[in-house]
Amino acid sequence: GDSVTQMEGPVTLSEEAFLTINCTYTATGYPSLFWYVQYPGEGLQLLLKATKADDKGSNKGFEATYRKETTSFHLEKGSVQVSDSAVYFCALSLFDFGNEKLTFGTGTRLTIIP
């Protein structure tokens, strides 16, 4: 079945450090890929997405590129801030009729220290 494997956390970085959170996927078709962020006590917010190979999603300084050859969608940010502390989820969806569900990775907890 379809699955998402995420870098295990927790991850702790100093402010202004470079961030990479790895994500790889297995899918039977051609999925769309997503990164969601969850702040403490809140629901998930869509951070960025990419719908086809070589697309780059970007938002709030975060980027991820859909790599079909390595089945990866790694999240990066050049300089993290304390406000980026949250749990990050990689997800995929095949968006076939009747199969619009999101399949999530287990999440990576990120803590940024001043």
Place this chain on the structure above:
Amino acid sequence: NAGVMQNPRHLVRRRGQEARLRCSPMKGHSHVYWYRQLPEEGLKFMVYLQKENIIDESGMPKERFSAEFPKEGPSILRIQQVVRGDSAAYFCASSPSDSYEQYFGPGTRLTVT
């Protein structure tokens, strides 16, 4: 434009009681999804509904769990005879009919004592 609304935000039930979780999708959205998040885990898909129809319930436990999305009113996730293992955060998401992007509510945190 109000986002996806879920209530209650926190729900405590004793073993054997029933839990009813409500989800009001964003205005104009006709698709609703329910996900469950166990402690320290990712979200797991439970069920996908459109108005008056269950489209995909492949993630729903076979017993005690049911979901509906009536023509009028919110979507309801119902858990009968709750057990401690049902303790989790339950998230609802909605999307419009012409887009697959899902918008999540703040979740209902169910605690079974």
